[in-house]
Each structure stands twice: as C-alpha cells, then as structure tokens.
Amino acid sequence: MTETSFDVKTIRRDFPILNREVNGKPLVYLDNAATSQTPQQVxxxxxxxxxxxxxxxxxxxxxxxxxxxxxxxxxxxxxxxxxxxxxxxxxxxxxxxxxxxxxxxxxxxxxxxxxxxxxxxxxxxxxxxxxxxxxxxxxxxxxxxxxxxxxxxxxxxxxxxxxxxxxxxxxxxxxxxxxxxxxxxxxxxxxxxxxxxxxxxxxxxxxxxxxxxxxxxxxxxxxxxxxxxxxxxxxxxxxxxxxxxxxxxxxxxxxxxxxxxxxxxxxxxxxxxxxxxxxxxxxxxxxxxxxxxxxxRIGFENIASYEDELLQYATEQLLAIEGLKIYGTAKNKTSVISFNIQDIHPYDIGTILDKLGIAVRTGHHCAQPIMDFYQIPGTVRASFCFYNTKEEVDILVKGVERAKNMLL
CATH class of the missing domain: 3.40.640.10 (Type I PLP-dependent aspartate aminotransferase-like (Major domain))
Structure with a gap:
C-alpha cells in the first residue's frame, strides 16, 4: 500500500489537534503509545x-x-x-x-x-x-x-x-x-x-x-x-x-x-x-x-500496512544518524522505535524536540526492568499512528540531528 492510496491527508483532517502549533512549530505528535489522538467523529x-x-x-x-x-x-x-x-x-x-x-x-x-x-x-x-x-x-x-x-x-x-x-x-x-x-x-x-x-x-x-x-x-x-x-x-x-x-x-x-x-x-x-x-x-x-x-471504517489491515511502511522508513532514516542505537529489534514488531544517542540523556533530546514541536516520550516508559536489562536510564520513544506521515518522520530525524549537534 502506498501513502497516496491510504489517503493519510484525508484522515488527518479528522483530528483537530493535528492542526495546532507547539512552541511556534506545527505539532508532530509521535507519542501514540502513551495515548492516541481523538477524531472529531468521537x-x-x-x-x-x-x-x-x-x-x-x-x-x-x-x-x-x-x-x-x-x-x-x-x-x-x-x-x-x-x-x-x-x-x-x-x-x-x-x-x-x-x-x-x-x-x-x-x-x-x-x-x-x-x-x-x-x-x-x-x-x-x-x-x-x-x-x-x-x-x-x-x-x-x-x-x-x-x-x-x-x-x-x-x-x-x-x-x-x-x-x-x-x-x-x-x-x-x-x-x-x-x-x-x-x-x-x-x-x-x-x-x-x-x-x-x-x-x-x-x-x-x-x-x-x-x-x-x-x-x-x-x-x-x-x-x-x-x-x-x-x-x-x-x-x-x-x-x-x-x-x-x-x-x-x-x-x-x-x-x-x-x-x-x-x-x-x-x-x-x-x-x-x-x-x-x-x-x-x-x-x-x-x-x-x-x-x-x-x-x-479505516480498516485494520490498511492501518497495519501503512504503519509498517512508516516503521521501516523511520528505522532506516534514524539509523543513518551516527551514534544512534535502537532498542528493540525483534523480527515481529509494530510502529514503535526506542533509541538513544551515545551518552546523551534521553530527557535532554526530548526537551529539544519539544521546542521544535515534536512530541515524543522519554524515560523508562513504565517498563523499568527493560531499561535495567539494557543498563540504560531510559530511551527516547517515537511511536507512530496511522495519521502520521513520512514528512513528520523527516522532521523528527532533522530534530534528532539538531539535538545531537547541540548536546555533543
């Protein structure tokens, strides 16, 4: 399935919050694993x-x-x-x-x-x-x-x-x-x-x-x-x-x-x-x-196909950033990417991303034993939904690169 046939632009119009700005920037909402947004119909x-x-x-x-x-x-x-x-x-x-x-x-x-x-x-x-x-x-x-x-x-x-x-x-x-x-x-x-x-x-x-x-x-x-x-x-x-x-x-x-x-x-x-x-x-x-x-009405097969496309694209783009490591590389996974960059604390990356209008989750995600297993304090987590776009992935990647340059 392609992004065009999925018609994500039409779907996004159902979600009023996606039109707002945060810190003067268009909202890029990538915290869907914490809570998804609510369409006007609901x-x-x-x-x-x-x-x-x-x-x-x-x-x-x-x-x-x-x-x-x-x-x-x-x-x-x-x-x-x-x-x-x-x-x-x-x-x-x-x-x-x-x-x-x-x-x-x-x-x-x-x-x-x-x-x-x-x-x-x-x-x-x-x-x-x-x-x-x-x-x-x-x-x-x-x-x-x-x-x-x-x-x-x-x-x-x-x-x-x-x-x-x-x-x-x-x-x-x-x-x-x-x-x-x-x-x-x-x-x-x-x-x-x-x-x-x-x-x-x-x-x-x-x-x-x-x-x-x-x-x-x-x-x-x-x-x-x-x-x-x-x-x-x-x-x-x-x-x-x-x-x-x-x-x-x-x-x-x-x-x-x-x-x-x-x-x-x-x-x-x-x-x-x-x-x-x-x-x-x-x-x-x-x-x-x-x-x-x-x-x-959207269809769970359509949702799964589109979100997998987003996951693969985001994974490829983020891994191109030198020093970035993804935690959770299972063969079967859904549209969640947890990552860190070298010794930078995830909270610091999340704070800079927020200033750019990008909403991600940082910390242990109420799963502290996982972080203890990897011997890390937490991760930056970007979680994608069917109303997210590849353009938003690109904004995330540029934001992470900017945060890295500021913090290293």
Whole structure:
C-alpha cells in the first residue's frame, strides 16, 4: 500500500489537534503509545451525550436514562463484535487496562496459595508487574520471570523450562509498549493451558494495531484501554471467559453490582454488572464504541500496512544518524522505535524536540526492568499512528540531528 492510496491527508483532517502549533512549530505528535489522538467523529459523540441525553444508566424508567442505557450497552456489543467475544456479558467495562489487571489479581487472591507459581514476561509494563507482586505477597506465591534477549524478544526455551504443575497464572503483553515487540501470545496461551494455567494478556498496545480474535486465541483474560484506540481516557475493557468471571469474587462493592441487599446478607448481580459497581464512565463507554467504529471504517489491515511502511522508513532514516542505537529489534514488531544517542540523556533530546514541536516520550516508559536489562536510564520513544506521515518522520530525524549537534 502506498501513502497516496491510504489517503493519510484525508484522515488527518479528522483530528483537530493535528492542526495546532507547539512552541511556534506545527505539532508532530509521535507519542501514540502513551495515548492516541481523538477524531472529531468521537468528540461529536461525547458532546452529543452531554448535550442531549446525559443521565444515569440501568436505574431509571425515564426516557433520558433509557437512551443512555441503550447507547452504553450498544457500545458493549460493538466491543464484543470487534474482538469476536462469544457473549456480551464477558465484556467488563473498566477505567482502563490497569483497572482490569487489578480486578483479576484481586480475584485470584481467593485461588492462589503458598508455593503456587506466577509467570510474567520480562518486558511488562509496571501495571502488569506490581499487581502480581502484591498478589504474591498476600498469598505466598512465587513470581517468576520469562527472560528476554538483546533483540527484545522473549526467550521461549526458558518459558517452557519455567512451566510446571505449580504454574497457575501466566501474564504477558501482546505488544511491548517500550520496544514494540509483538509477542507470540498464541504459543504462550497454548503452552500454559497444556499445564492447566490461566493466561491474562495485556492488549493495551496491541489494540491500535491488531484486531485480536479472542475466541481464536482462547485467552482467559484480555485487557485494553480506549485512549489507545482513538477513544477517550478513563475507560477500558476487560474480557474474561464466563467460567472465570463467575468464579472470581467482585472487585468492588456498591450500587449496580448487587442483586439484593439486606443488613444480614448481600447477593451479587449477574455478569457483567457483578464487576461494574457504581456509576460508570457512561460517555466514555459510548465514545469507546464510536472509536472502534472509526478505526474499523479505516480498516485494520490498511492501518497495519501503512504503519509498517512508516516503521521501516523511520528505522532506516534514524539509523543513518551516527551514534544512534535502537532498542528493540525483534523480527515481529509494530510502529514503535526506542533509541538513544551515545551518552546523551534521553530527557535532554526530548526537551529539544519539544521546542521544535515534536512530541515524543522519554524515560523508562513504565517498563523499568527493560531499561535495567539494557543498563540504560531510559530511551527516547517515537511511536507512530496511522495519521502520521513520512514528512513528520523527516522532521523528527532533522530534530534528532539538531539535538545531537547541540548536546555533543
């Protein structure tokens, strides 16, 4: 696919923020792994909710409440269909990926005992490390790490060696937020299931690039955040197999998650409401559904093809800069480039790029164990989306060269 046939200029017109300037320069937004930008079509849906039918859901007989409920539940169905989930009540609305992971970790406190083993990969975001450390501390379980190599790929031989009848849970991200590596989750899920372990996949970084088929993957839990897929912040999705969601106790108590309450005993509501206590982010859920509609209209095959073209071009251009090193050179990766230049601190490069209107992320990207593995303080991370262009890559490269000349 060529840039012309993809028609990125038309797509960019959907994103109002791309027209603004930063420090007197046209914005070049390359921090998409942190959060993607929001198209006008999604913004309009959110504004429409507050202007025309703002009301609490599931609890009112009046018209506004019914309209809001219908729109919110329609979004749940959109998520179900997008990820090919068998049943809509296997879709739990959350505040984001971190919330979903903590919900599962809290629930598994009832099933994990001392001596059980939990496996996490070496390239996890902190949100898929800390909750399992907390679970291990509460239960006496042992946390073990699937190692990675210098290319930023999991060492699968070591993964198989770690598996045993003590393994109860395996956790892995679909795509590394720091390196862009696409992990072999199909293989990981199959191997874990063969020894009776459950699997949670952090899909936050995959969702903007890959349309995951959760029935085909046969994964037990899968979590994402809407703000990675052109949606609003503060809302996300946890998928869980019905059999697991029925076993897990509620994460929070309150309104909506109950069937009957007396001072003597409370019984819980059916799925999905059992895990959705309190008033949710209603407009966020509706906007989430609208964002998936938007991306599906563009087409995930088109998105993947175009972003791969950007990745290859950016990689080639950046590597032409003397002294620049890219971290994360896996064969299978998505449009993320983490790099450093010699002994220059990544923060200093990021600061100069910001003065040029270029938004990148610097630091450890909430993946400090990866930085410790490479023995570096952090990286400069440029992460590309389908609305970015080769011209923006060229601006980035010139900005990095300028920063290098200023700092060395």
């Amino acid at each position: 913004i309009d849906v959110i504004v429409d909710y507050y202007q025309n039918y703002n009301a609490n859901i599931h609890r009112g007989v009046h018209s506004l409440s019914q309209e809001a409920t219908d729109a919110y539940e329609a979004a749940r169905i959109k998520i179900q269909k997008h990820f090919n989930i068998a049943k809509s009540h296997e879709v739990i609305f959350t505040s984001g990926t971190t919330h979903g992971i903590n919900l599962v970790a809290n629930g598994f406190s009832s099933f994990i005992k001392e001596g059980d083993e939990i496996l996490v990969s070496a390239m996890e975001h902190h949100s898929n490390i800390v909750p399992w450390q907390m679970l291990a501390e509460r239960t006496g379980a042992v946390l073990k790490v699937i190692p990675m190599n210098q290319n930023g790929e999991l060492v699968m031989e070591e993964f198989y060696a770690l598996l045993s009848n003590k393994t109860k849970l395996v956790f892995c991200n679909h795509i590394s937020n720091a390196l862009g590596t696409i992990n072999p989750i199909e293989e990981i899920i199959h191997a874990a299931h063969n020894i009776g372990a459950a699997v949670l996949v952090d899909g936050a970084q995959a969702a903007p690039h890959i349309k995951a088929d959760l029935q085909a993957l046969n994964v037990d839990f899968y979590t994402i955040s809407a703000h990675k897929v052109c949606g609003p912040t503060g809302v996300g999705m946890l998928y869980g197999k019905e059999e697991w969601l029925k076993k897990l106790p509620p994460y929070q108590g309150g309104g909506e998650m109950i069937a009957e309450v007396t001072f003597e005993k409370t019984t819980y509501a059916d799925l999905p409401h059992k895990f959705e206590a309190g008033t949710p982010n209603i407009c966020g859920g509706i906007g989430f559904g609208a964002a998936l509609d938007y991306m599906n």
